Amino acid sequence: MIRVLVSDPISAEGLMELKKYPQFKVDFKLKLKPEELISLIPEYEVLLVRSETKVTKEIINGAKKLKLIGRAGTGVDNIDVNAATKAGILVMNVPGGNTIAATEHTFALLLAIARNLARGDVSTKQGKWERSKFVGSELYGKTLSLLGLGKIGKEVAVRALAFGMHVLAYDPYVSEDYAKNIGVKLVSFEEALKNADYLSLHLPSNEQTKGLINQKTIDLMKDGVRIINCARGGIINEDDLVSALTSGKVAGAALDVFAQEPISPDNPLLKLENVILTPHLGASTEEAQERVAEEIANVVVDYFEKNIVRNAVNLPSIDPELWKILEPYTVLTRKMGSFLGQIIDGGIKEISLHYYGEIAQYNLTPLTYAFLQGFLSPILDIEVNLVNASFLTRERGIKTTELKTQEKEVFANLISVSVDGAEEKISFAGTLLSDNLPRLVRIGQLSIDVLPEGWLLVLNNVDRPGIIGYVGTVLGKNGINIASMEVGRKMLGGEAVTFINVDTEVPAKVLEEIRKYPGITRVKLVKL
Numbered sequence: 001m002i003r004v005l006v007s008d009p010i011s012a013e014g015l016m017e018l019k020k021y022p023q024f025k026v027d028f029k030l031k032l033k034p035e036e037l038i039s040l041i042p043e044y045e046v047l048l049v050r051s052e053t054k055v056t057k058e059i060i061n062g063a064k065k066l067k068l069i070g071r072a073g074t075g076v077d078n079i080d081v082n083a084a085t086k087a088g089i090l091v092m093n094v095p096g097g098n099t100i101a102a103t104e105h106t107f108a109l110l111l112a113i114a115r116n117l118a119r120g121d122v123s124t125k126q127g128k129w130e131r132s133k134f135v136g137s138e139l140y141g142k143t144l145s146l147l148g149l150g151k152i153g154k155e156v157a158v159r160a161l162a163f164g165m166h167v168l169a170y171d172p173y174v175s176e177d178y179a180k181n182i183g184v185k186l187v188s189f190e191e192a193l194k195n196a197d198y199l200s201l202h203l204p205s206n207e208q209t210k211g212l213i214n215q216k217t218i219d220l221m222k223d224g225v226r227i228i229n230c231a232r233g234g235i236i237n238e239d240d241l242v243s244a245l246t247s248g249k250v251a252g253a254a255l256d257v258f259a260q261e262p263i264s265p266d267n268p269l270l271k272l273e274n275v276i277l278t279p280h281l282g283a284s285t286e287e288a289q290e291r292v293a294e295e296i297a298n299v300v301v302d303y304f305e306k307n308i309v310r311n312a313v314n315l316p317s318i319d320p321e322l323w324k325i326l327e328p329y330t331v332l333t334r335k336m337g338s339f340l341g342q343i344i345d346g347g348i349k350e351i352s353l354h355y356y357g358e359i360a361q362y363n364l365t366p367l368t369y370a371f372l373q374g375f376l377s378p379i380l381d382i383e384v385n386l387v388n389a390s391f392l393t394r395e396r397g398i399k400t401t402e403l404k405t406q407e408k409e410v411f412a413n414l415i416s417v418s419v420d421g422a423e424e425k426i427s428f429a430g431t432l433l434s435d436n437l438p439r440l441v442r443i444g445q446l447s448i449d450v451l452p453e454g455w456l457l458v459l460n461n462v463d464r465p466g467i468i469g470y471v472g473t474v475l476g477k478n479g480i481n482i483a484s485m486e487v488g489r490k491m492l493g494g495e496a497v498t499f500i501n502v503d504t505e506v507p508a509k510v511l512e513e514i515r516k517y518p519g520i521t522r523v524k525l526v527k528l
Contacts, residue, residue, distance in 0.1 A: 001025055002304055003043060003065075007032050008050035010072045014293020015048075017301060024300075038062045046300055048072060049079070051261075051280065057083040070300060072292040073098055073283055075232055076313050077205040084314065086395075088388035091313040092299050096151060097292030098283035103155035105282045106200060106230045109254035110160075113226050114139055114198075116252075118276045137197075137226075140164040145192040147212075148202030148231070149174050149184065156200055157184050168192050193220040198228065205232035215240040224251040230282045233257040242268045245275055256282050309366075315387050316365045329359060329415070330370040332438035335452040335528050336417060336430050337374025339440070342526040343458055346423030351375070351393075352401040357413035360404035367415070368402050378527075411441065443497050446488030450499045452528045454483070457506060459514070460522040463489045463496040467519050475502065478510050 004018060004026045018024040029040065034056065041047065042064040049055060050072050060066070060083045069079055071093040084091050112118055115136035123130050144160045146153045149171040157167045167184045170192040179186040193199070199221065203209045213227070214237040227250060229236055238259055244250040254276040255269070261280060269275055283292070295311075302308040302320075307327070310317050318326065333353075340351075353371060355364050372389035384392060393400055409416075416429040429442040430452070440450040450456070461467050468485070475482060481503040489496040506525050515523045 002045045003027065004046040004048060004300070005029060005040065005044040006048045007037060007053045008048070008072070010048055010050060010296070011290045011293035014290040015297045017294060017297035021301065021305065034059065041066065046070065048296060051075070051078055053078065055079040055084070060084055060087050060089065063087070063089065068092060068300065068303060070296045072296045075205065077232060081314055085388055085391050088383055088385045090303070090309070090315060090387050092296070092303075092311045093313060094292045094295035094299065094311055097295045098288040099151045099155060101285040101288035102152045102230055102282040103159065105256060105278075106152070106156050106228055107159050109228050109230065109256065109276060109278070110139070110198060110200065112276050113228070113252040113254045119273060142166070142197040143168060143195050144198045144200060145169070145196035146184070146200050146202055147171075147189075147192060149179060150202060153202035154182055156202070157182055168195055190220060193217055194222070196221060196225055198226050200228040201231045201235055203231050203235055205234050209235050211235070211237045213237065213241065215243065218244045218249060221249070223249055226251050227253045229254075230256040233261060234259045238267070238269060242272065245272050252276075256280055315369070316363060318363075318366060322362060325359070326362065326364070326366060328432055328436045329367050329413075332430050332432055333367045333371040333415060334374035335438055336415065336428070336440070337371035338378055338528055339428070339452060339526055340417065340419060340426065341375040341378040343524045344419065344421055344424065344426055346421050348398050348419060348421050350399040350401065350420040352403065352418040354403040354405065354416040354418070356405050356407065356409040356416065357411065358406070359413045360406045364402065364404065368400065371417070372400065414441070416442075443488055446490060446497055448486050448488040448497070448499060450486050451484065451501060453501070454528065455502045455505055456526040456528060457500040457502055458524040458526055459498040459500070459520055461496055461498055462519040463487070463492060463494055464519060467517065468498065470517050471498075471500070471514055474510060474513055475506070478507070480504055480506055480510070
């Protein structure tokens, strides 16, 4: 049974997809106090939220079974993603579900401040007829500057162009060709501010964007600029905006989001006539609410039923068709990581993974994470998964390097690992054969063909007669059956590495008996 807790208003109709699967049990418990959520969360594998629930470190630390936090919307600033990542909890969102709703609300506010709609409505309902007081400004021919040209910013740009506006955008993460294809001119941050008749914000909330619109940046703008924010609260310094609205530097503003939500009753913005305020309605359409609920339900089903990760914030998302190619390799790299974790002595400074062949054309981060998961799992007493593996590795001061070469080596696809340890350096390689079964094919400079499965006895020994016979005798007299054996050697009588697949665990006393034999320098028992 997978228990799902819905702690914010999310469309029950949209979540119907979960109810098609009997293993999901969905509980709606809204408006929970933090202490109530902390007491409930240990019983759930999935937590679904919108923007009201604050998923704090304390809540995450109390979640004993939680595997996934789903945000029915775009922003995840109400979720402590770092704490979730450290705990191995996947955080997913549905960034496209409310795009149209947020776009249309942005444009509604743009039109409202251009034509003084809110003030005109109030005045008329008071029995007045103040046509001259509410003379507006046309959008045609005006310049709209967008800070952020993501999905919503793009859609706002398309609508603004249809109104005959000139559209500029500042976004360091998109290309000039992308902007040009929309009909938008990419400019610097300062140019966007200086040329804007209307400024619309489409930025995430983070340390770089906090208070980005302040007295200093407002001073760069034209007199009479109008500002719209349907993105995230905190991007605008509200005290500085109040000053600019009062002085007339900013002719008007329309805000859907605030630094504190719900907005404080003593917020000075409430007393100004030239500002329109709405209570975070950007995604609040019937269509958007049902759409994001359907999408987050499908994300949860894909993860638990199909092992497909989509829209993950703290793990690379993979296209389902690509996952069919990569999934067998995650099995291989996880086993290779586990092999490393069990054979190396001492600490590790750096791990380098080099991918050769056709697979090198893809995003292979999931394979690297699977390797790190396999590596850490045998040596840590906490659950390690694809979500927290990289974080836990960095936390231990281990550098990880990923290299890719599309040229083939010996095999069509090969994964080579080099490890710089405190006491030794190790290198080995693995691949998938035609049956998609993983194989270890090289250790150091020695060629091998080892199935990394079950119990594996690994010996460093001198290549001379009698050693293999002795090991076989010791195992046999202790009732331990040998499934297969592989010896890697460079030259007769030189150093060798022997791999013996056995059907059962080898007791410590038997390992010690083997270790004492002359010519055997190291014995390791590995469970894969």
